[in-house]
Amino acid sequence: MKKTMNTSRKNRKICLVVVGSIGIDAIKTPADQKANLLGGSASYACASASFFTNVGMVGVVGTDFPPAFEELYEKFNIDLSGLQKAEGRTFRWSGVYDADMINRRTIFTELNVFEKFSPELPEEYCSSPLILLGNISPELQLRVLSQAKAPKFVIADTMDLWINTSRKKLMELISKVNMLTLNDSEARLLTGEYNLRKCAEVIRKWGPEYIVIKKGEHGAMLMTGRGVFIIPAYPVDEVKDPTGAGDSFAGGFMGALAVERVINDNAIKRSLLAGSVVASFGVEDFSLNRMNAISRLDINARLNELKNMIDFN
C-alpha cells in the first residue's frame, strides 16, 4: 500500500484535482540563484488554484521532503490526501536561465521517487468536476483521468519531450481533454503545421474544444472554433524567476473556472485572464514565495488593473 500524507482536512468537497511533478529545484536566473526550492508543476498549479477553490494534489515526494514544504502546502489549504510519500529522494531539477529569462538550460534532472510513481486518486477526488493534468508523461496523465468519474472540464499541459517520445499515448490523452495548453513551437511540432490557427484547427479535430498557445511574458492565445482570443500578460516590473509560470497560469485558470456558474467561452476567457494574473505574481520571486505573500484581494486588484490596460472605450 502506498502511504499518503495525513492532512487535517475538514472533509471539504474537492473541486479541482491537480496531478503533476513535485520537486526540489536549484535555479539560476540573471537576477539571482537559489537552491532547495519547492518546485514542480503540481506545486505551482495547486498554490495558484488555491486562491479560488478547494484543490487536491496528486503526486509523490520522497522521505527527504522537508516538513516546511508540507506546511506551506497546508498554508495554501491544498488537500494532500492524494500526495504519496515514497521511500527515496524527491524529484530534483536544476536549471539556468538566459538573460532573456525565456530560454533555459537544464543542468540536471533526477527523477528519484517519480520514476515509479503511479498516481492514485483518493475516493473523494474521483468526483471532482475539474481535472488539471500538469506536464508529466501522457501515460500518467491518462491514469489519473481514467479514475475520474465524470469530469466537467479537463485541461492538459504537455511539452516537446512527450510529443517526441510518447506521441501515441499523447494522442490518446488529447482525444479525452477539453483544453490543451502548449507553446507555439510545441503546437507546430505536434501538428506539422506552421500557422498557429491551423495548428489549433488540427488539434481541435483530435478532441479538445479549446487550445491555449502560451507565449510567456507576452501572454497567451485561446483558439476555439468560434474565434481567437488574446490573453494579455500583466507587465511585471521585475521577473525574478519564470519557473512554473505556465503551471501557475493553468492552476489559476482552473481555480477561477471552479467558481464560475457555467462553463462557456466567456467564463473560460475570464478565468484565463485570472490565471494570467496569478502567474504574473508567481514570477516576481522564486518558488511559491510571492504567492505565499499575496491574497485574493491582490489578485483582484491586479486583475482590474490589467482590464484597464486593455480598455479601449
Add this chain to the structure above:
Amino acid sequence: MKKTMNTSRKNRKICLVVVGSIGIDAIKTPADQKANLLGGSASYACASASFFTNVGMVGVVGTDFPPAFEELYEKFNIDLSGLQKAEGRTFRWSGVYDADMINRRTIFTELNVFEKFSPELPEEYCSSPLILLGNISPELQLRVLSQAKAPKFVIADTMDLWINTSRKKLMELISKVNMLTLNDSEARLLTGEYNLRKCAEVIRKWGPEYIVIKKGEHGAMLMTGRGVFIIPAYPVDEVKDPTGAGDSFAGGFMGALAVERVINDNAIKRSLLAGSVVASFGVEDFSLNRMNAISRLDINARLNELKNMIDFN
C-alpha cells in the same frame, strides 16, 4: 532650388506631415524574396495614415524613382508637394529575415540621394497639427520640426544607430516631442535602465508625455504618467514581410488620431489600436501590396475583431 514632385492635389488641408526614408528594397523572408520593392519609413507611414486623413510626405527620391511608385502614392491620396526629386539614385536597402521573422540582417544600404537630403516643408505643411518624424537622423527630424508652426502632437521614432551616434541631437529632439516610439532594447540602451517602466519614467522626464514600447508581433505598450496600457497585435495568419510594421503602426496611429476630436489618453489608446490593426495588414504582403488591396472598411472590421479578442466581460 530643390525640385519637388507635381501632384494634382486639390488644395486639401494637410492634417499630418510625415518625414522619413523612401527607398527601393530587396527583401528575403522565410516566405519569399522580392526585389525592387517600394519601401522606406515614409512610404509605410503615409500609406497607413492615408486611410484616415490627409497626409503630406516629406522625403527625397532619385531620378530613377519608378513612375509606378509615384502613381501608387497618388492612389493612396498622399500629398507629394513635400517630396523632393534629386539627381541621382534613390535610397536602397536590402535585408534578410531569420526564420523568426524578427531578427534581420542588412545586406546593403545605399544612401544615394538621401545623403544630401535636407527636408523642406511646403508652406501648407507648416500649419499641420500632427507631425510624424519617421526613423531618420535626429538632425533631419529636428529640421522638420523647426519648420512646423504650432504642432498639436508630434511623434518620433528612433533606433539604436542614432542612440549610439547622435545622442546629443536625439536628446534635443526627445525634449520636443509628445510621443517617442522605440523597442525594448532601444529603451534600455537609451536610458541605461533595464525595467521598462523605469525606462519610460526616465524618458518622460526628458519631455515626451507618451512612450510606446514596440514589441513586434506581440503588440506594444503605452507608458504614461497615468499608467501602462497594452496595445495587442492582431494575430496574423501568415506574416510575409514584417518590414515597415513599426512605421505602419505609427502612421496608422497618427492618421486615426487626426480624426479624434480631442487628444487625450483615451483617444491615444484608441488610435494606437487602429495603428496596430493597419500594421497587421501591412505585414501580410511585401511592400504596400496588402495595404493597396484594402479599404477603411477592412480596417474597421479587423478593429472590431481585435476588440472582441480582448473583451473579458
